[in-house]
Amino acid sequence: MLNIWILEDHQLEIKFNAQEKRITVTDKRVNKSWEQLPFDRDWYITEISQSGNTLQVDLQGIITMTVTIALTEQSEVTFKLSADSHAALEKISFPPAFMAPNPDHYVLQTDSQGLLLPVTDNVYPLEEQPLYFCGGGAAMAWLGVTDSAFETGYMAIVESPFDAGFDLKREQGLITFTPTWFNTMGTFGYERKVRYIFFHQGGYVAQCKRYRAYAWPQNKVISLKENEKRFPAIAKILGAVHIYTWDKAREVDFARKLKRAGIEKAMLLWDANHLPYPEEDYDTRLKELGYATGAYELFTDIHPEGYTGNAEIEWIPLKRNVYPGLFEKITSRKSDGSTYSNQYGTYVCPEAVLPEMVKRVEKELQIYPHETYFVDVYQANGLYECHHEDHPLTRQQYAEAIVRNYKYLEDHYNTFLGAEFGADFAGSHAVYAHGMMTLQRTWFNSDIQKEGSIYHLGDWKNNERPSVMLGTRTATDTYLTYSINEYTRVPLYELVYHDAIVTSWRWEDANHHSPEIWWKKDLFNILYGSAPLWSIDQDRWESFESTFVESYQRVCPWLQQICYDELLSHRFVSEDRHVQETLFSSGKRAIVNFGDKHYRYEEEIIEPRGFVIHE
Template sequence: MKFLLYALLLAPSVLFGQIIQNESLSFEADSTSNTLVIRDARTNHTWTADLANCLSDADITKWGTLGQTSFDAFSITEITQRAEHQLKVTVKEARTGKGHSMIVTLDGPNVSFEVFTDDVGAPFAALGLPPMFTTNMKAGYLTFCDRSSGVLKKQDDTGVGYNEALLTVYGNTNCLNIPLVGVFDQTTGDAMMLQIESPLDANVRLSRKDGLIWPEPVWQCSMGTFAYPRRVTYRFIDKGGYVKMATLYREYQQKRGMLKTLEEKARDRPAVKRMEGAPILWAEASDAAFLKKLRNVGFTHAILAIESSPAENRKWSELGYIPLGYDSYGDISEGPLGFQSDSIQENGHMLPTGEMMTGWTTTDPSGRVIKQYYLRSSSKYLDAAMAYSQTRISEANRSGNFIDVMMAMTLMEDYHPKHTSDRKTDLKYRREVFQYYLQKGLVIGTEHGNDWGVDLVDYTEGGLSGPNWWIPGTNTSGWNAGHLRAPVSRADFSPEYLKYGLPTQRIPFWELVYHDCVATTWYWGDSAGWFGKVAPEIKTLKDLVTLLYGDMPLFWSEVKFDWKNDSAEHLETFYLTVPSMRDKFGVQMTAHEFVTDDLQVQRTTFANGSETVVNFGEKTFEYKGEQLPKNGFYCSGPNLQQRRVLRDGQLVTWVKTDQFFYCDSPAPIDELPLSISGRIVLFKMDDTQWNLVLTGAAGDTVELPDAALASQIGKTKYRVCGFDDEWNTTEPRAVDGMVVTFGNKVYALTD
C-alpha cells in the first residue's frame, strides 16, 4: 500500500492540483484553475499567479533591448512531483503551442523557479514565467534600486514613475542595479522579495492588477535564443520588511564571495584607507591657489579628480589626498588605440543590424551635437587599458582611477564577426579591466555601480541620485546633469525627479547591503552644490540624505561651482556631512526605519553604534530630550556628536569629534565652551597644526577660552598665526591669558 501511495504521489496530474509544503510555505499548481498558489503559514498570506495572460514574446530593438511586448494564455499540461519539496510544472502557449517548464523547489521560506523551454536553440525573444504573484496587503509598497540607493513606491500610487515599467537587470536607466524587487506591508513588515538569480539576460516587469503594482520576471534572449535555464527565487518574510530583504540579499552575496568590505580592500590596497573622511572634489589644474585655500578651511582630505602634472600629483598625495585619474573605455572616436580613441570599424561594438553602436554626445548649450562618440567593444577594453595606463596612471603619480560608464552601461551583446560576445562574456571583459587596475594598488571609482562589480570598486558615483535627472522638465534648455549645465529655474526639474528625490519616496536599500563595502555619492551634475541658487530646499535635502545614509558628498571647484558668492553654502555641505561620513566609513548600516507614520522622521543605525535621526517634516519632533525642527537632526557615534535642534526656540547646529568642531548658533551654548554668536569651525590639519575659521562669526572680534581651545586641540601650549593673501601662515604670536581674542578671519594654531 505504501508503494502504491508513493507512486500515486509521484505520478503526473493534469486534472487537479498538486501540493508540496514545508513548515513555512506550501506551493500548489492547479491545472483546473490554471493557477499557481503559494501560502505562507507564518503570515497567512496567499499569493496567487494566473497563467491566463503571460508575456510570451517581444520585439527586440536595434540596441538589443526589449521593445513592444505581447501576451498569450498559458495552460498547465502536466504536473510531476520530483522530490518531497519539488514539482515540475509544464505549460503550453495557446497561440503558438510552444512548451515551457518550471522546476519549483521549496527551501524554508523560499520558492525557487527554474525555467526551461522545449527548444533552447529555437529563435526566442522574451518570456514571462512564472507569472505575476499577488496577495492582499494593508499598506503595500514596492522597493528596488533603479540606478539608485532605493526607490519606495506605494502599490496604489498612480502618480508619475514606475506605473508600467520594464526594469532591465544591470541596465543603465529603467534598470535594477541589484537584481531584485521587493513588496512589503508597511504596517506588518510582511514581505516578498523577487530575486533574479540568472541576472545577465533578465528584466523585471512592473504592472498593475486591480489597481496595485506587482513585479514579475521577464527573461530575455541570449544571442537570439533562450540558451540556458533561468532561475528566480521568491523569498517570503515574516516581519522585517525591506531591512530583512537587504539582510537576506547581503547573506546571499556573502556566500557568493561578492561581499568584500572596505576594510578588507584596504588591507590589499592601503590607499583605500585614505578615503576615510574624503569627499569627491572635481577640479582643474588651474585651481592650485583655490585648492590651497580650500585645504585651509577644511578640505584636508579628498579624492581629488584633477588633471595635474606628476609633480603636483605627488605633492597632493604626500598631503594625504587621492589624486584621481579619469578613464573611459566605452566611448571612442576614430584614431589609434588609446584614451577614447580606436578603430571604430575594427574594434567598435556592432549592433544586430550591422551598425556600429553610437555612444556619448557632447553638445553646446542649445543642445546642438558637437561630437558623436561610438562604443568600443568590451573585448578590446583590456587592450586599451594596457596601452595607456602606464602613462596616464603610474607615471602621472595617481593613486586612484575613476572608470566612467563601464559599470553603468547595460550589459550588451556584440555582433561584430571578429569579436562576437554575449552578455556573460561582456561582463567578463569588463571585470578584467577593474581587476587589472586593482593589481596596481589604486583606489577605484565608477559611475552608477551595478552590483556585479561591488567586489572590484571602492566608491560609486551617482547611486544617491537615481535616474530621474535624465528626464527634463518643461525647460529643456536648462539643467543637464550629464553635461554639467547648472539649473536656471525650477522648470528644469521633472515631476519624476522631484518626486523620487523626496526622502519619503526613497530608502537606503543599497547602503543596507553594501555600506561597509562601497562608498556612495551623488551624480557629478546632481550634487548639492548645483542647487543653492535655484532650489535651496533641494540642496538642503541632499545634505540631509547624505548625512542620514552616512554617504559621501561631491564637490566641484571654481570651474563649476560659484565659490566666490556661495562658499558658505558649499562649506556647510562639507561641515555637516564629512564628519558623519568619516564616523561611518567602512561600517555596516544595520537598520533604517521610518519613525513616524508620515515617513518624515527617519533613523539609521550602524554596526559601530552610530545612529542618525533626521526630521524632514514640518512638525518639530522630540528625540532623546532634544527638539528637532524641520531639517533638524540628531547624530551620535563612537567619535561623533552632531545636532541641529531648538534651544529656547532658536536653531542651533553643532558637530564635534576628536579632530573637528563646528557650531552655528545665535548665542553661545553653555555645554559647548567654544560656541560663539555665529559660526565657528576648528579642525586638525596635521599633528602640528589646527585651523580656526571665524569668518562666520557675528562680530568683528571673538573671545575664546584658552582652556577650551587647549582641550579641543590636545595641546596646553600653542601659538596663533594668521594667513596672508596666498594662504601662507604669518608670524606666530604667543597666547597669553585665560581668553584669546581673534578677528573675523582664519587662523592656524601651531606648536
C-alpha cells in the first residue's frame, strides 16, 4: 500500500499520509498548509484506492466504514462517510480537525449571531453539541477558521445536518472542531457528508457568502420582499421596534402613548401564560394605530398529570403548556421509553401536537386576530428522535414536523411567524428570530442566577410582572468579554440572512435590561441592521421614556432604509476595532464608533459612541 496519496488541481493539493493517517491541504494560491490531526488510533485502514481526484479509504473501527474524499471541480474538498445502514452506532467524530497553522487565527463560532473566538482562548466553554441547539450548538450548519488579517481560512459545511453536530476541543493549546455524526434510531442509517472550502482571501465575509449560496436553495429561503407579498403585514415589523408587553402595557391606551411619543413602527407581542389579558378588540385597535399585532406561542412543553401549575388553566384560559389528559399520548420518547425534559417541562412531539395546536389557536384567533405568532423553542432546542409507538420520528422527521406545523399556521390562519434563536433548517418560515443578537453561551461562570446579586437575571415568580422581563441588572464580566465585545463580535448570521430574517436580542436580554450598555446594543443594531427589542410594562416605560424614545429615533429610521437589503460586507476600520463599517446592497453604509474618542473617517468626525450613515 502506498504511503502518500495526492489529489491536486490548480488551487489545492490534498496529501493523504496513510502511515500517519492524516491529511494536509495546501492552498497553492497563498502557499498555506492546513494539517489534519491523525485519525483516531482505533481506526485501521484496510484498503485505499484512487480514481482521478477521488480517494476511497476503507476503515475498520467502531464500525466498518468507507470514506470517500474528493477534490471537486470547484476546488472544494468533500468527505462522504458510508457504512451498512443497519450497523449499530452511538456516534462518530470524523474527519479529524484541521489545525490552525499558528495561534494567530480565530474560530468562526456560529452559535447565534457570530463570534471570533481566538484559537488560543482558554476560558470559553467548549463541548460537543448537536446543530440547532442554542445551548452551544451552531444555528447554521457550518463553522470556520480565519486568520487575524481576515483573509485566509477554511469552513466546514455539514450537508447532512440533522444527525450531526460539532465537537469543539482544545488540541495542542489551540481550539479545533470536528464534525460529529450521531446515530439515527440506533444505526448508522445513511451517507454522511461534510464539505470543506479553503479561502485565500475574503475571511469571514467570504465564508458567509459561500454558505449563503449553499443554504438559500437548500433550505428554500426567500427574501423578506418575497415573503411580504404573501403576508403584507410583514412590512409593519421592518424598521420597527419589537416589544413584549406586560401588565398595564397591554392596554390600548399604552399603545396610543407609544404613538404620541413618536414610536411610529412597532410590533406588540404578549404572552398568554401571564395575566392580565388584553381587551377583546385589542388587535383590531392596534392595527388602527398601524402596529403589528401578535402573541407568544409554545408547542413544546407539557407537565405530568397532577402538576400543580396545570390547574392555572382555569383562570389563565389560553395557557400554553397545559394539555389535560394527554401527557402519555403526545410526549416525545427516548428509545428506553423515558421522556425528554428540562427546567420548563417535558418535550411534546411536534407530530402529535397538531390537533391540540389547532384547538388553541382557533379559540384564540376568534378573540385576538393576530397577524403573527412568536413560536418559542422550536428553532432553539435542537432536534430529537421520538420513539413513541404512535408517532415515531427521526431527527430529520422531527425537523420536518416542525416545518409542517409552521406551514399549517401560515396556510390556515394567514399568520407570519417568528422564532426563538434562528436554527436555519426552517428556512423562511420564521421571518424574525428573537435572540440571535444575544450570544447564547456568554453568561457562563457568572452570578446571573444568584438572588440578591446585581447580576441576577430575575425570575418568573410574579405572573403579571416577572422580574426576568421587567427588571434591570448589571452585565457580567463574561457577557462583556464575549457577548457585547466589539473586538470579537461579527455579524455572521446577518451576512447570510439579513434580507430574509429580522434578528433581535433575547427577551430577557433586551436593549434596556442592562442600562449601562444600552447605547452599545443600539450601535450593534445600527451596524448589523437588526431590530431593537423591548420587554416592558407601563412602569418601565415611564421610568426610561426619554431613553426609549431616543433609542428608537437613533435606530429605527435607519433600519427602515435598509430593511430589505442584503448585508454585503462588514469590516473593522480602526486597528483597535472600535470603529466598524457595514455595507448594504442598496449602497448605504453604517459606520459606528464604539470608542470613547472622536474618530476621523473620510473627512468626517464620528462622535464617541456615535455613528454616521453614508449613501
